Amino acid sequence: MMDLLAQATPPSDSSPFWSAPNGSSHLVIGIGAALLLGIGLIFLLLQAPVRSRRWIVALFTFLAGGYYVLYFFWPTAIDRQPNDLPRNPMEGVTFWISDAFPIVSTFTNVLAGFLLGLGIYSLWRVHGRRIVKQQKDWFFSFVLLASSVMMAFIGYADWHSRQGLNGPLLANKANWHPINYAFDFFFEGGLQQMDAAMFSIIAFFILSAAYRAFRIRSVEATVLLATALVVILSLMGVITNAWQSGINHLGGPDAFVQNFSLDTIRTWLTNTVQTPSIRGIDFGIGIGSLAMGLRLWLSLERTGS
């Protein structure tokens, strides 16, 4: 087990049991066995008594979180060189934790990858039902599913064409095949630009909300809008410059009045009041997520159904 999670060792001398050369029968059998092992685990869980279900989920969560907590609290090896061997069992565990780290961190990526399919599946279920039952706006659901299938097909075809020898050739557009043009048209021309449109539409809402709803209704709103005004004015080069030339009329470069240039006010406000205030909020959130992390890790939190 130690060697499985310590795959940092170069392949030539990695363990014969856990790994096998590419395409070898040992590898194929191993993969089949792992799959069967996993499916066997699922069937085993199907039979699990109702009472123990909460504990099974809690155990998986505890083990997953436990690795990172152990990684933090276990003393790290000082000045470790590539070919070092641990001096004592304690340091052996340290080496194992550190070597296993990139492998464990890919577990998060891979599982998140598998779960992504869940989101896509529920999208297809909702819109598929709307088309089949010809409900209101079924045509738009058809547009959604059709463009999704088209993009998936074009995306794979484009990625596939960029593998292998002619990869760098596709760097310049001259040798593009139709599939590359199609992918660029829908990816760069469609998806990316619509993304930008949705992000920028919020500027309109900010303006209308500012005009209709941002009122000096309380001390808080006043302090907030005053600070925002100073920040906005200091972002505008013209105003900062005009204010500065006004100040320069009143006093030379070393004069006391220089302390009241817009830039100095803004810098003082940022360093002396804004940073500690946001640091206070940040600490509130940080300690809050630490507590929520502990509650979730030890499955103390009751979440939903």
Added chain:
Amino acid sequence: MSTAQTTLGEKLQSLPKPALYLVLILLTSVPLLVKITIPNKEAKPSANFYTMVTGTVDPTFPAFTTSIDATKPVLIQTDWTTSTRGESAGQFKSLMRILMIRNIKFCFYSAGDPQAPQVALDYISDINEERVKAGLRPYERWKDYVDAGYFPGAEAICNAIQNNFGTAFKNVQDQDAEGAESSVFESPVLKGVRKVSDFSVMILVTGSNTSNIAIERIKSVPMIMMVTGVMGPETQVYYDSGQLKGLVTGLKGLYDMESLMDKDPQFKGKVTTLDNGAKYYPTLHIALLLMIIAIIIGNVGMFMTKKRAA
């Protein structure tokens, strides 16, 4: 009180929304045609970022002189896509121009968005076209820079990079000169890189909160960042505590970088210095003025109606 005043108070508070939107569209379009340069005073975090990557010390902040060793490669985490193109694209392009002029090799990856590596490659090819027109050699993939692709789960990859960069990027492949996929460690960029501290600096260009995730996990290499306006104040906290050695925030930060490049003989005349920042900054003035006027009109209208009612 005459009824005329109430209607004025009421009228001030009830301009129709479509009219407001139309005014905003006009005021963000017309000024784009006008080319005026705005006087600018660089903020300290932007100047520190500039000194870090270019080595040129900004006279207004003489105390800060740390800068990176141009022979070592740079690690870039680029998490932005076209959705924040307005700020991030300009920031990324100015960074690319600086690194390419100084012949600094870099490896970039993304932990924020599957589309981000593709977007970064597109902008690098734009800068290459610009360099070819200016008579400079284009930056070549594999020899000068490497694309390590996308890693879902920013927490995982940042932890892995800090723990052991060699194994974190062990399976990462990129197209070498002949087009076949081979390990990035064979590329001239990452030759001899084992730990994250072998990089001269780690630069994050992001439009989301991957900045917090990287700061929490990566600590054996100096870090500087280019973030969008929304993440500015939150990331400023890390600049003040020394966890960040430089910070470029939003369009103002971008314009700081561009005006510094414009004054720097390393870049002046050799490559475009004033780009998105200089184009958008004047128009931003007018949009912000409109915003301030809108708040003032709204509040004046409210006070007038409240005064009449009192």
Added chain:
Amino acid sequence: MNETYHTWRLTFSVLATVGLYSVLYRENKFYRFFEHLFLGLASGYTMVALWTETLYSQWWTPMVGSHLDPVTHKGADANGYWAYMALLPLGLMAYLVYSKRHNWISRIPIGIILGFWSGQQVQVWWNRYGPQISDSMKPVVPNAFHYVDAQGATQFSLLSPPATAVAQPGAIFGTTALSNLVFVLTFICALSYFLFSFDVKNKLLNGMTTSGRWLLMVGFGAIFGSTVMMRFTLLIDRMYFIWIEWLQDRILPLFLHR
């Protein structure tokens, strides 16, 4: 072919942008079409990136290993680790959420991901907040009152010296100490606003928490100002894209030449 393709692509992008902006006037069919097209393309691309950017390099390649291509001598002889396949059933458990009797099993993969997240909260807490605690310990008593001005004369001053003066390193002058005091008071008031486990009776503590809420507003005001800059910049970029990159550089030249 390249130029006309680029013009067609830009026209499609402008059409899509205008389509999405039309919701500002009122919700309409033109907007709904582009919104669904947008969601379709996004979910389609997620399915692509799911394999090409994640599972292929992080799960499939380490599992099946790779071999040296005899023709091009590219790639490397790497062993495959068969144990990776055990992750697939773990992932598939999530799809049991749709079965009435066994949907509890779907909480296992989600539990594992939540476990990884919560374990890291403990691991990273200090990295993020340690340096900030250390930076918040600012000295509030000045330790220097003299500086050497540009002409070389030593000056007595409670205020921090002008930029041209020279003072010994690490000197804390009167005004810096005062600013540090404001810094620490703001930090403590802001943090004490989030204390819930005891009732604040005496005047001083009560004053601290209410002023804490006002000081928080300074932080939020800065976030507000900076966010407004970003949103307007993104809009200006869209306008630049439509009027300059599309209309001026692409469409007008077509008509003017004819």
Added chain:
Amino acid sequence: MGAQYLDTGWIAEAFTAMLVLFVLFNIWRAENAGKTGKEVYIRRIPGLNAIDEAVGRATEMGRPVIMVPGLPDYVDAIVVQAMNIFTYVTRIAARFSNPILVCCYNASVFTVAQEMIRDVYQQEGAIERYDQDSVRFISDRQFAFAAGVSGLILREQAAATFFLGNFYAESLILAETANSVGAIQVASSTQNTQTPFFIAACDYVLIGDEFYAASAYLTRQPVLVGSLVGQDWAKISVITMVLLGLLTTSIQIQGKTEMEKVASGPSKGTFAHVQVLSNPADPKSPMVDGPPRQMTVADTFMYRMLNPLPRDIKFHDEKAGTFERPQKPATNPATAAGGGQ
């Protein structure tokens, strides 16, 4: 080497372990208090008074109360706590048989909300007044959801609106529409960047942890209450540490580095004593006691405790730094790419 960073010396593990113990101990204390009937105290935050006032006004005017538990991807802890607060609001509205409306962003939130709202009417013995349509699934797309809820606010002429939970950019549309119908608005967003817009547009905003405090106060769940008290202890320990650091730093920077030299024999890098390279050009040269100079913040006790030398660089003192470890047998000279630390 990025030495200017703080490497986690013993202080990191100790301080984090202390915070973890605070939270777990208080959760245990709250669980026990629950059994013995003695309550762990948390104060009633002003936000709850604002909620009562908003619901009161809505019942006076007989116009509906509209509640939105945020825009989550799935039912997470934040949605459940938002619904806890909504059940409290619904209980008051049910007593005065005032209409309510809960708008949900996805199917799983919709099912949970329906269950919890029906339970409230059951407990109030007013099940016949429970209206099936009072909990609605609007849409699972951000801006379509915002448009749908705004339409409801305008058509129903809502008197009070509650926006609690994960809100993003669409919060502006909701707050502005509710403002246009003159509704009292109580809001809270877990997103830092959305809170300023809520503050500017709404009547009362629960900031950050206040949201959790409100739901803990209403539900009295021992885990939530205990965790909240544990977090308070953690915040107080941060405040005391900062004050302690403030005092020691202010005192220490008055003195000179030489003056603080420890009496008992040669001191190796003690906190008060600053060592410098005997020959600054050669990093390998031995360390000697630096000339006396004004103490800076970086020389003080607290700074050196919180920013220990990064552990994985060799100590200047030859003996302590190097660790002879047995070497791996070099079976194959050509180690493959990317192996080892």
